[in-house]
Amino acid sequence: MSMGSMTRRGVLAGMAGAALPLSGRTNAATSPPRARSSGQSADVLVIGAGVFGSWTAWQLLQSGKRVLLVDAWGPGHSRSSSGGESRMNRTGYGRDLVYTRLALESMQGWRWLSAAAETPLFLPHGVLFMSARMEPYMEQTLQVHRELGIAIEELDRTALQRRFPLLNTTGLEAAIYEPMSGPLMSRRAVQTLVRHFVAAGGEYRQAAIATLEEDAAAATVRTLAGETLHAEQIVFACGAWLPKLFPQLLGQRIFPTRQEAFFLSAPAGDPRYDAAHFPGWADFNDGDVYYGFPDLEGRGMKVARDEHGPPIDPDSGDRVASANGLQDIRKFLQRRFPQLAERPLSETRVCQYENSSNGDFLIDRHPRWRNVCLVGAGSGHGFKHGPAVGRYAARLVNGQLPDSELEPRFSLATKMQDQHRSVL
Ligand SMILES: Cc1cc2nc3c(=O)[nH]c(=O)nc-3n(C[C@H](O)[C@H](O)[C@H](O)COP(=O)(O)OP(=O)(O)OC[C@H]3O[C@@H](n4cnc5c(N)ncnc54)[C@H](O)[C@@H]3O)c2cc1C
Numbered sequence: 112m113s114m115g116s117m118t119r120r121g122v123l124a125g126m127a128g129a130a131l132p133l134s135g136r137t138n139a140a141t142s143p144p145r146a147r148s149s150g151q152s153a154d155v156l157v158i159g160a161g162v163f164g165s166w167t168a169w170q171l172l173q174s175g176k177r178v179l180l181v182d183a184w185g186p187g188h189s190r191s192s193s194g195g196e197s198r199m200n201r202t203g204y205g206r207d208l209v210y211t212r213l214a215l216e217s218m219q220g221w222r223w224l225s226a227a228a229e230t231p232l233f234l235p236h237g238v239l240f241m242s243a244r245m246e247p248y249m250e251q252t253l254q255v256h257r258e259l260g261i262a263i264e265e266l267d268r269t270a271l272q273r274r275f276p277l278l279n280t281t282g283l284e285a286a287i288y289e290p291m292s293g294p295l296m297s298r299r300a301v302q303t304l305v306r307h308f309v310a311a312g313g314e315y316r317q318a319a320i321a322t323l324e325e326d327a328a329a330a331t332v333r334t335l336a337g338e339t340l341h342a343e344q345i346v347f348a349c350g351a352w353l354p355k356l357f358p359q360l361l362g363q364r365i366f367p368t369r370q371e372a373f374f375l376s377a378p379a380g381d382p383r384y385d386a387a388h389f390p391g392w393a394d395f396n397d398g399d400v401y402y403g404f405p406d407l408e409g410r411g412m413k414v415a416r417d418e419h420g421p422p423i424d425p426d427s428g429d430r431v432a433s434a435n436g437l438q439d440i441r442k443f444l445q446r447r448f449p450q451l452a453e454r455p456l457s458e459t460r461v462c463q464y465e466n467s468s469n470g471d472f473l474i475d476r477h478p479r480w481r482n483v484c485l486v487g488a489g490s491g492h493g494f495k496h497g498p499a500v501g502r503y504a505a506r507l508v509n510g511q512l513p514d515s516e517l518e519p520r521f522s523l524a525t526k527m528q529d530q531h532r533s534v535l
Contacts, residue, residue, distance in 0.1 A: 153179035155508060156332070156342035158320050160186040161193035162297070162494050163486045164348030165304045166220070166501025167508075171346075172313045174509055179342065181334075183319035186305040187298035190425055192350045195372065195462050197404050197413060198297040198494035199391050201238045201289055202261055206251035207534065209520060210492070213499040215261065220498025221295060224304055232300040234386045234407070238292040241271065241278075242395035245285040248535065249395075253287055264288040275390070277383060279449055294391050294404050297494055320356075344508050348486040351425040351465040353473075357485070364526040365473070365488050367463045369423035371436040374411030375444070375454040384412060393417070394447055400535075401443050411457035412448075414440050417491070419532065423463050432459035464491035468527035470534030471520040472496070474504050478523060484508055485523065490534065 153176075157168040160182035168180040187194045200221060204210040225233035240249055256263035266286040271278060274288075309315050318334040332340050349356055351367035377384035389405035400417040407413070416439065437456065444452040467473060467488035477483035486504045493500070503521070506512045519525060 153177045153314065153342045155179070155344045155346060156181070156340055157346045157348060158182075158332070159346075159348035159350060159352075159486075160301065160305055160315065161191045161348060161350050162301055162497035163350075163489065163500050163504070164346065165193075165301050165308065166497040167346055167348055167486060167504040168313055168501075169304055169308050169311075170501040170505035171508060172308060172311055174505055176509070177314075178308075179314045179316065179340065180305065180308065181316050181318040181320065181340070183317070185317060186315075187301035190430070190463075192463055192465060192489060193301045193494060194298050195460055196296060196298055196410060197294045197407050199238060199292070199393075199402065199404070200233060200235075200295045200495040201292040201391075202256065203238070203240060203249075203252040203263075203287065203289055203292075204255075205248040205535070206255055208255065209518060210496070210534065211255055211259065211261075213496045215259070216502070217496050217498040217500075218291070220501075221300070221495075224300060224307070227307065228299070228303045230296075230299075232296045232303060233293065234296075235291050235293040236386045236405075237390040238289045239266075239275065239286060239390045239392040240288075240395065241283050241286040241392065243282050243284055243397060246395055249285060249287050256289075262289070262291050264290065277389065277448060277450060278392075279447055281446070288390070292391070294386065294407055295494060296407065300497075344482045344484070346484045346486055346504060346508060348504075350487055350489070351423075351463045353465065353485065353487045355424075355426075360478070360523075361473075361485070361526075363528040364467065364523075366419075366466045366530060367423050367425055368466060369420040369428060370415065370462050370464055370491070371420065371432045372413055372415040372460045372462065373432065373437055373440045374413050374457045374459065375451050376411045376457040377406040377454070378450075394443075396443075401440075401447070403448075412451055412454075414444065414448075414451075416440070416443070419464065419466065419491075419530075425463055428461070428463070430461040432461055464489070466490045466530065466532070468530055470532050471525060472500065473523060473526055474500060474507060474518075474521040475523040476507070488526070490532075492534065 155171050155176050155178050157164050157180045168178045171178045202211050202214045221233040225231050268280050271280050271286050320332050354361045354365045384406040386405040391404050393402040403414040441452050467490050470490040473488040474486050
């Protein structure tokens, strides 16, 4: 592979101690780099086996490419954003058709993967949004779903009480319910997909890629173990590590934040808390959103606050949830799910959102190296979109996306340096 002038520096902090230079030959940045393999070669090298990278690798493989997928720690590892046990799959995005359609398209992929897995990965038992009043977001979600023919229900307080008796409906006047949506078993889903990818002829390897600098041009990416990897095209789907890999380009455009999730153990022998009886839910709570899941695979009822936490370094940030966070969750539960408020904590998770300025994803070519694609900025809502993001990215890599189908909101040019979250 070739790329312009090479700066020799950099390793991913926290991945290993030693700094390794990037290898490469200088060449015109405009000419597509082609590199020679030190082991095996591939048409496309996908770096990062989270949900975005895995689906991108899968879609590229389906398109006939030879694909090498690598990850520093493994698909769905505990510090990746895709490594939590569950993620909500929903189509409700207010009037935002881009993400409603993306989620709708992705449903097909999740249904396929879930059906092909030993144990279901997608549990479409419903997602409930509730609020003190009919929010514009909810009204728009209803409208968009009806226009697109997606199943949705509007529930008043009486209906809420009848359908979800564990919910304390005090202060709730409006709710919408997506009956076809529900939790995805995220970590298992990514691991299952990578297994399918390998079974179908893709190659997966555990390897950490050394940092690229903005002014660097890598003809060959080098792993921290000193190996060179080669491909015609490279996709960086590195989640919260993207700003570390591309500090000048993305350091001020992707903001990883620390997010805590708490699991409260469900009462023994009580089926009312399982996925078949209890939906995924989000309480708008006057703009201070909390969300949660039923008791999935006996791990407990997951509850979290959807507020951006403090900045986190994905390598060095610790993963111990705070006492304040737990207190806050218990206070919320007292109001909304009183029977859970004092249940013992079964586990906690600390993960990171990798936020763009407004919540839009980044799926674009590197501005300088046309054979390098950047895929990321899931911004706390990306998991459900994995299949469609992978398809879009694969078409971009394959040069099959006509200008008319390029989504400007995924472009690097729209990624600002300030934070004003608007995609929810
Ligand atoms: C607490 C929490 C709750 C969420 N809830 C939801 C939800 O309900 N619904 C939803 O749709 N989304 C949700 N999200 C968002 C969603 O999980 C993320 O948007 C999505 O998982 C991002 O996937 P990714 O593939 O971009 O990143 P990741 O999963 O982080 O994957 C990136 C991978 O790149 C690898 N990597 C990085 N650098 C290198 C390197 N140099 N060499 C090799 N490998 C490298 C990493 O090891 C990692 O495995 C939530 C996120 C969090 C944290």
